[in-house]
Amino acid sequence: MAIKEGLRPGGRSARVQESVHNATRELLQAHERSSVTVPMIAARAGVTPSTIYRRWGDLSALLADVALARMRPDSEPANTGSLRGDLRAWAEQYLDEMSSEPGRNMMRDVQCSVTPGYCVSILSGQLQTIVDRYPNDLRPSVDHLINLLAAPTVFRILFSTTPPTVEELHALIELALKN
Amino acid sequence: MAIKEGLRPGGRSARVQESVHNATRELLQAHERSSVTVPMIAARAGVTPSTIYRRWGDLSALLADVALARMRPDSEPANTGSLRGDLRAWAEQYLDEMSSEPGRNMMRDVQCSVTPGYCVSILSGQLQTIVDRYPNDLRPSVDHLINLLAAPTVFRILFSTTPPTVEELHALIELALKN
Numbered sequence: 192m193a194i195k196e197g198l199r200p201g202g203r204s205a206r207v208q209e210s211v212h213n214a215t216r217e218l219l220q221a222h223e224r225s226s227v228t229v230p231m232i233a234a235r236a237g238v239t240p241s242t243i244y245r246r247w248g249d250l251s252a253l254l255a256d257v258a259l260a261r262m263r264p265d266s267e268p269a270n271t272g273s274l275r276g277d278l279r280a281w282a283e284q285y286l287d288e289m290s291s292e293p294g295r296n297m298m299r300d301v302q303c304s305v306t307p308g309y310c311v312s313i314l315s316g317q318l319q320t321i322v323d324r325y326p327n328d329l330r331p332s333v334d335h336l337i338n339l340l341a342a343p344t345v346f347r348i349l350f351s352t353t354p355p356t357v358e359e360l361h362a363l364i365e366l367a368l369k370n
Numbered sequence: 371m372a373i374k375e376g377l378r379p380g381g382r383s384a385r386v387q388e389s390v391h392n393a394t395r396e397l398l399q400a401h402e403r404s405s406v407t408v409p410m411i412a413a414r415a416g417v418t419p420s421t422i423y424r425r426w427g428d429l430s431a432l433l434a435d436v437a438l439a440r441m442r443p444d445s446e447p448a449n450t451g452s453l454r455g456d457l458r459a460w461a462e463q464y465l466d467e468m469s470s471e472p473g474r475n476m477m478r479d480v481q482c483s484v485t486p487g488y489c490v491s492i493l494s495g496q497l498q499t500i501v502d503r504y505p506n507d508l509r510p511s512v513d514h515l516i517n518l519l520a521a522p523t524v525f526r527i528l529f530s531t532t533p534p535t536v537e538e539l540h541a542l543i544e545l546a547l548k549n
Contacts, residue, residue, distance in 0.1 A: 299481070
């Protein structure tokens with residue numbers, strides 16, 4: 192799988208990526224998602240379809256990359272001065288983002304793509320940043336936080352009639368902090 | 371939404387449902403999922419397309435109903451004699467089923483359908499059956515069990531590189547039983 196991280200800004204590779212991402216976003220705004228194809232994206236981005244296939248593998252991987260780029264946080268998780276506060280701020284923002292229309296689209300694209308784990312690795316990075324701020328606290332593992340905070344949020348949004356409430360998230364944070 | 375429960379066995383409505391379900395399953399075995407249509411199913415089942423639209427609403431709801439019917443447990447959850455044992459047996463079976471190809475297809479169909487909550491209501495019924503067996507135990511709520519057992523299982527299958535291990539599920543059960 193060819194999603195590239197840490198591209199040199201301004202390099203040829205980064206320019207191709209930006210152009211393909213922009214073309215994809217524009218086409219998704221103008222057309223039904225199911226009618227957007229790799230040749231359409233390539234034509235609009237001014238690259239060959241084989242450039243896209245070589246770099247992303249297939250359309251679903253490209254859609255997932257574009258969706259993830261949009262959702263990827265452009266800043267560090269909020270620093271409130273306490274582990275509990277940071278986790279609350281993170282969980283509330285995650286709930287907001289995933290309940291939104293772009294969040295739901297992203298979850299769908301990521302599931303259909305050939306990049307399992309990419310999404311979880313972004314979440315893990317954010318949660319690791321938070322727990323690393325409090326070396327003297329009794330800290331839950333990042334995997335435990337994903338099971339207790341991210342999993343119920345996403346599961347309830349996708350499969351239940353109601354997303355979790357903020358109070359439920361706070362209770363799950365207390366449970367995570369107990370261990 | 372028109373998924374019917376508790377149909378009178380042998381009644382006209384039950385016969386239509388059985389015929390449409392069978393036609394759908396047969397077509398899904400013979401064709402790409404994306405090429406199966408309501409008129410194809412109707413023709414094979416010997417009903418009119420409008421019968422299907424009236425009863426199920428749309429194709430994705432019908433696919434979800436068929437997938438759920440296949441996954442719906444035909445027996446009570448295993449009774450091992452203890453709450454911990456029953457939860458372990460349930461969680462292990464749920465992990466097995468959801469990791470399978472039919473389980474993954476079901477999750478996809480259910481997400482695309484207009485029946486949010488139907489899937490969770492089946493899970494809740496099973497877990498309620500289990501907790502009702504142990505009125506003298508300190509029992510977690512069914513919602514809590516869904517957040518702590520079903521959610522991490524499904525989230526990890528859909529978004530991570532590895533599903534949870536049986537040991538992780540056991541640890542989550544201990545956490546649920548503590549509260």
